Structure formats: C-alpha cells, structure tokens
Amino acid sequence: MGGLIDTIKLAGILVFAIPAGLAGLELALRGNTLVGGALVGLAIMLVVIDHYLTTPGDLPGMVVSRVVGKAVRDPEESEE
Numbered sequence: 001m002g003g004l005i006d007t008i009k010l011a012g013i014l015v016f017a018i019p020a021g022l023a024g025l026e027l028a029l030r031g032n033t034l035v036g037g038a039l040v041g042l043a044i045m046l047v048v049i050d051h052y053l054t055t056p057g058d059l060p061g062m063v064v065s066r067v068v069g070k071a072v073r074d075p076e077e078s079e080e
Contacts, residue, residue: 013050017043 024039054062 009050010047013046017046020046 020039021043024036024041024043026036027033027039028036030036
C-alpha cells in the first residue's frame, strides 16, 4: 500500500516540477539563463526534497516497518 501512495505523491510533485522545468529550459535556451536555471533548479529540488525528506506522515509507516522487521523473521534467515 505504501508503494501506491508514494507513486501518487510523486505524480503530484511532478505536476508542478515538469512545467517549471520545461519553462526554465525554454527560457535558458532563449537567453534568459538566470531565470531559466533557477526554474530548472527548482524543479529538480522539488523532486529531490520529496524523495529524501521525512514528513510526520511518514513516521508511523517507518515505525511499523521496523517493528515488523524485528518481530517477524524470514524462514530462510532462521535456518542459518
């Protein structure tokens, strides 16, 4: 379920990042490199920050995955 929610979040971020990146690229190609570069940088930062930033909504899922990982072992790991 977490994979689906993460995909929807990424799609929401890309709705804003792609137009900003394309506008920045077009402005940079037309000679306005400062504003164009800033928009491309903004688009990249939107995606990077969304990927690496931990929000309060992410914490319960992280706690559950750690608890389940410690409580439930794979049968292959216990044989070794």
